[in-house]
Amino acid sequence: MSSHLIKEAALTLFAEKGYEGTSLAQIADEVGLKKQSLYSHFKSKDDLFLQVLTETFAIEYEREKEFLHTHFEEPLSDYLWKSLRNYTDRYHNDSRQKFLLRTSFFPPSHLYQQVIHHLYDHIERVDALYLQRFEQGAESKEMKKTDPLTATMAFSTLIDSICVELVYGSKERTEKKLQAGWTVYWNGIA
Amino acid sequence: MSSHLIKEAALTLFAEKGYEGTSLAQIADEVGLKKQSLYSHFKSKDDLFLQVLTETFAIEYEREKEFLHTHFEEPLSDYLWKSLRNYTDRYHNDSRQKFLLRTSFFPPSHLYQQVIHHLYDHIERVDALYLQRFEQGAESKEMKKTDPLTATMAFSTLIDSICVELVYGSKERTEKKLQAGWTVYWNGIA
């Protein structure tokens, strides 16, 4: 049994049931091991959790970075719209995103400091990625009403909202709000 | 010991540590009882949790309703801005809001159906409250670019974002995003 598979199972369970709601027995069961055998791969439950968390932040950041570079040359409105769509499309098949949300919103209390440290670092880096594109948008006159920083911050409220709706689980409402939010947003900056 | 005080203690703990992360012993400890004594007041942990949940939805809806009626005659932009401020101001002294968020985002799995049922009902009712005010805003020409339903949905993305940022815990970032989001939003609808 590879550590990788164990971490995948843990990721899914942590995403669905949270840290406290997930037992080592459940994780072991998922990969066909006894819970005691997990200790050959990880020092403790916290060790397993933190490894999954660290990998998740790294993977999500790389994904954002790659997305930016792939679509950098497209018109600003296309880039932003696809960026929003990227969240909604991925979500339901991607426990990593749900794990990240859940852990960021409500970390296990005894790991609060470590989680928050990772999270703030992540937010800062992702904001910087978006800001790059908005600065280019300001130079090329793609948006006229708003400065890049305001546009970045306001755009990130749209992403927040998608996250909220995705967690809530109503697909129709997510769609409605995405459309409405985007319409008003683009109307407001361009 | 009144049931009311027990529910208050439970509310705070559920908000901070979640359902699974909170034990009856902790709740009892908080009010100076032994955990066994809680069973004189509640049939089970689930019973306690669901009572707190039901009360919370009722209280939060009444709060929204009262807020609407108090500020209904003010200009639309004032009403909306105060409404956003209402969230940020209350949050850090109000575990009920955090409890509601946490439970709505990530309900205990075995109570998922009951929580979601309450939640969707709540969302629908609160949306209807905001829609009332936006319809009046459209009639009185306070907003020109957008229909009331779109404005309502887009506004609720702003509220989502505040919730996200409040949970994340960074006050400065909440403030920045609130300002940016509001500026672009009002620019987009009025």
Next chain:
DNA sequence: GTCTATACGTTGATAGAC
């Protein structure tokens, strides 16, 4: 209503055989 005592499953974790 609150307590002590108790039941009983499950938790995370360790030791040692294979």
Next chain:
DNA sequence: GTCTATCAACGTATAGAC
């Protein structure tokens, strides 16, 4: 690396004295 065996601690919940 995986297993069986075992552990202490803690989880929810019940019974019965006061």
